[in-house]
Structures are given as structure tokens and as C-alpha cells.
Amino acid sequence: MSRLGGEVRYHGQNILDLPKAGMQKLRRHIQVVFQDPYSSLDPRFTVRRILSEPWQVFPEIVSPEKREARVAELLSLVGLNPSDADRYPHQFSGGQRQRIGIARALALEPEVIVCDEAVSALDVSVQAQVVNLLKNLQDKLGLAYLFIAHDLSVVRHISDRVIVMYLGQVVEEGPPDEVFRNPKHPYTVALLSAVPLPDPKRRNREVIVLEGEVLNPIFPPSGCPFHPRCSNARDICRSTPPPVRKIGEISARCHFAGEMDMVGKCRRSNTKVERKRFESRRGWHRTGSVQNLVISVANFALETDRNLSRLLPRVDGFHLAKRPAHCRATPTVASHWLAIRMGLARTALCPAFSKLGRAILAIKPKHLSMSHMACASKP
Structure with missing residues (x-):
């Protein structure tokens, strides 16, 4: 595979220039924890075989007579029971599978571990456990x-140095x-402006809205790669690649880094105003608390109608896929109400919805026309 440019140096050596045999030896020192804990483990192998397989390539790491004890030690190291060594990956939860992936990366006693979105596929509570495990292993x-991630809170918690990349x-950096x-x-x-904050008092804070689309990294624009979406861009940004400028402990690739108010000149948007515009476009600006609840849930049903028609092809005798097109597309209270009747009130998917379903059935919007009434009948 050809590369566009750049180097990857490990102990001062560009590993991209290494031959195949050199890369084989390098893998002993650099291991990977993959993003998906479900597909990164062979479902036909037991945990014992998964953790022992690296030693078949590098037998000098652990002698055969000590491998049994080493497998138990690795499982204990990542917080699993050594008795789980004879189980298969499908018998574990997602967080436990990721721990097995971490144990496999530790089997060769590496110096560097590449964590490629190692916690993005896990629940939030499990993410915290895995991140804390990685921190403890690093100290020990x-x-x-x-650590490659898009969750900025995780990045800030685990990193000693942060690198922000755009179009490769x-x-x-800093x-x-x-x-x-x-x-x-x-x-x-x-x-950073796009990060949601768990603070009700700041729900109407201003956020920065980037205009334009992300370009192809294989064919980046001339000059600064960010200039098509940057409101601070000038002529030099469009023609000359920016140098790396050092401002305190931060290095930034920008012609005007540290010289202008980056926040002040970006397009700013009030979250409350943007939300009102969105609700107006989607027809969510009706009054009445119960009706708002119906319309909000109905809009969700309309958006997921295609998936529902695949998963639940027939609900209480009404075929979702046969609903007329104008009922799916018309953003009216009537169509929203009918979507709720068909999606919730006429099903018994969950007993918790029964009370809500009865309340919805009792509501009849004023704008309900005869054409929409016909949609509610069974085929």
C-alpha cells in the first residue's frame, strides 16, 4: 500500500521502511487493542488459546511449561477469574471481552499499546472501568x-499529551x-464547543457551528486543509500551508495561532434558537404538554418506520409497510397521531406503554381528516 507522506518513528527508526522480518520483530514491542470486542476475538478459540497464541509466534517470551500459569496471571491482571480460561468469547459481556483483548495485548510484554477506540463500543459505566484498568496497568x-478516541472526556482523563488531527x-498538540x-x-x-455539558444552567450556551463539508483527505485543499470551513481564513490560508507555531506549551498548525480571537470570529449559534428552528421544521412547535409528548414520540416513530417495518412486519394485523406514503411524509398532527396509534397504542410490546397507549387513543387531533382516518383501518 502506497503512502502519501510522513514517518512513524519508534526509538528513532522509521518503521515504515522496515522489511517484513523487521516488522515481525517490531510487533513484539507494539500491540493493539481493537475497537470491537466482539469481532476481534476468534469465536472458535477458548480464552486460554487466545492468550497463548502470541507465544507460538514468539516462543521465547514464555516457555511451554509456564504458559498455564501465565494465562491465569494475565486474567487476574485484567480483573477476570482464572477459571474463565476454558470459556469461549460468546460467554462474556462486552466489557469482559475487551479485558480479554487487553490481556492478549499484554501477553508479549510490549512497550507500546495502540488503543484504537478501545472503549467506544462499551457502555458508559463499563468505559470508566476499562479506562481505569488501562491507567492502573500503565502505572504497574x-x-x-x-489512545485513539473521539470521546474528549476520555481523552482528557487518560492522556498525558493530546494531538488533534484534521484530514490526516x-x-x-499539547x-x-x-x-x-x-x-x-x-x-x-x-x-470542544460541540461537547455536551451535563449542566442544565448551560443548556442555552452558545456553540460554534462549522459550515461546509469535510473534504476528501486523499485530495486535500491547497494551503491550510481547514480553510474551507474556517471563518478566520484569509488569502494566505488558501495558498500557503501553515507552519507549526509554538504558543507556550501548545503547538498549533495555523498561520494566526495565538494572534486572534478564534472563538469570536467563528459563527456562533445559540442552542435554544437552533432547537426552536429545528422543532419548527419538524412540526414540533405545537402547544399542550400531552400533545407535545405524542408528537415527539410520533416523530421518532416516523423516522424509524423503515426499520420497524423490517423488524415488526405485522403489528396487530396492521402491516406497517403498507401505510400510504402521505401518512409517512406529511408533518401534521394527524399523521403523527396515527403513527403513534400504529406504533404504540395498537401494540403490546411493553406493558409500561399501556397507560401511555390508552392516553394516546383518547386524543383526537382537530386536524384529523378522513383520508388519514382511512389509514388507521386494517388491510
């Missing part, structure tokens, strides 16, 4: 992580506290 074994280029508190690149500013 002296590991170095290359590093646009900002200590996590500095990058998160005082970013210098406009893309980093917009990225």
Missing part, C-alpha cells in the same frame, strides 16, 4: 498508550489541560 507495567494532519482550557486552532475550538 510502565506502558505507553497511543496534526493541527494542535498537554490536555492546556489544549482543553485554551485551544489555539479554530478546529479545536469548534470541537
